[in-house]
Amino acid sequence: MxxxxxxxxxxxxxxxxxxxxxxxxxxxxxxxxxxxxxxxxxxxxxxxxxxxxxxxxxxxxxxxxxxxxxxxxxxxxxxxxxxxxxKPRNMALLEFFGCAFLAFGPPLAMFLITIAKDPIRIIILIASAFFWLLALLMSSLLWLVADTLNSPIVVGVVFSVLLQELFRYLIYLLLRKAEVGLKKLTESDTAIITNKNILAYVSGLGFGIISGTFSLVNVLADATGPGTVGLHGDSNLFFLTSSLTTLCFVLLHTAWGVLFFHALDTKKFLPLIWVVTSHLLVSLLTLMNPSQLYLATILPAYAVLVVTALWAAGAAGASFTSLKKCLTIQPKTVQVRVED
Structure with a gap:
């Protein structure tokens, strides 16, 4: 109401x-x-x-x-x-769909364009989401213990981030062990095996989608009405901020997945340290949301997203030339065979 x-x-x-x-x-x-x-x-x-x-x-x-x-x-x-x-029911529904498409529109487009056509990629995405759920389960058990000890919420956030990165490492080990079986299943399409960044991308997107779903589903349920936020003097930007934060985390998990797998494959620990520390930083920034310091949360989070995305793209072999070629619409050349 x-x-x-x-x-x-x-x-x-x-x-x-x-x-x-x-x-x-x-x-x-x-x-x-x-x-x-x-x-x-x-x-x-x-x-x-x-x-x-x-x-x-x-x-x-x-x-x-x-x-x-x-x-x-x-x-x-x-x-x-x-x-x-x-009771502005129509306005509540508009707010619901707006926030939902803002948070999950880009990830849905990424899924439809890059994953939906390949059943193996769908299986890997679901497996990655399952590993994130296991991390959530372990985090919940630790939070129950921490809550009985009257520990601050910061402790729960730190342990949750560390457990997510631990299970990201476990899914990395599982995918590397399963490469032989994947080669037999993907005889027609070997790109997912020869290019290991594809596995990292799909795994990271799986982490991000399930993480964003659990983060925003309760908020979207309240956004359908009746009523809206602001009754007790709260900010009316709560739904918008939650959607932007969810989108940021989905994209960050995707970039973190690529950077994490690349660091383990090349034995470079600097990207690995960046993934863990940036994950901790962005997660701890969200603790300022109850104080309605939304800009202090969103701006640094998206700055971390830009840095991580550029780093992950460089690790995957992207360059300014390839990016320009990707964004440029080039006419298709059709070869016609002429017989005398």
């Missing part, structure tokens, strides 16, 4: 602050903010209802109008507050 404004004695206030019994009320009926609240009001009026205790302190009535405007009267023994609420 999107509460457009609250007025009580010419001052702004929040319903949850004014009516403290809303929290247990909401936990009992998960459809508290929906039209099915009429059913709730029926039980509210029953003398033997479990909600009869709340009736002693709160009298609740709700009225629906043709213009979708609802008025919720919450009153206790002394005071009364009138809350006007509008």
């Amino acid at each position: 999107d509460f457009s404004h609250f007025q009580y004695q010419k001052q702004s206030l929040y319903c949850s602050h004014y009516v403290p019994h809303v929290s247990p009320f909401r936990s009992i009926f998960l459809f508290y903010n929906r039209r099915r609240i009429i059913t709730l009001l029926f039980f509210w009026r029953l003398p033997l209802s479990p909600l009869a205790i709340l009736r002693q302190t709160i009298a609740l009535s709700i009225h629906f109008f043709p213009n979708e405007e609802r008025k919720l009267n919450c009153q206790n023994q002394k005071s009364e507050v009138l809350i006007s609420a509008r």
Whole structure:
């Protein structure tokens, strides 16, 4: 529910602050903010209802109008507050699709263009996503232990990043061991075997897609409405910032995968150190989001993305000439065989 404004004695206030019994009320009926609240009001009026205790302190009535405007009267023994609420469902859906396409549009295009046509690449992408899920499971178990010890969230973030890089190393070992089997399965297309950067790219994209999905799925679920952010004075840029951060992490995981595999193949530890440290840096930067320091999070994260992407492209053999040729539209030459 999107509460457009609250007025009580010419001052702004929040319903949850004014009516403290809303929290247990909401936990009992998960459809508290929906039209099915009429059913709730029926039980509210029953003398033997479990909600009869709340009736002693709160009298609740709700009225629906043709213009979708609802008025919720919450009153206790002394005071009364009138809350006007509008539910812009269409705007919430637009925000949902906008944030979803912003976060997953480029990764989806990368998947369709470079991976979807090759079943072996799809299998590798799914295997990489599974390894990331294993890292998430281990991180969750460690977080449960850290939470019982009252450890700060920074500890959980650090261990989560280290576990992700550990499982990235494990998927690297698995793919290198499976190269012989992949050669037998890809007799028609040997590029995925001869060019090891393709395996790294697919593995990194698998890490990024599953990471972004788990990061943003709950946010997108709330973005569908009813209502939007900003009720308690929070920034209305939360959904946009979450989508930009998710996109950044998906692309970073892809570049990290290429750079990580290249470092292990060539025995160069500087790229390996950069992958781990930059992953830690960007992850720790997100801890500033609760303070609404969004620019302090997004700008350094995308700066790290640019550096990592250029480094990964150079490691994969890209150059300025090849980049220019890739971006330039060249006419196709058709050879015609003429017989006398």
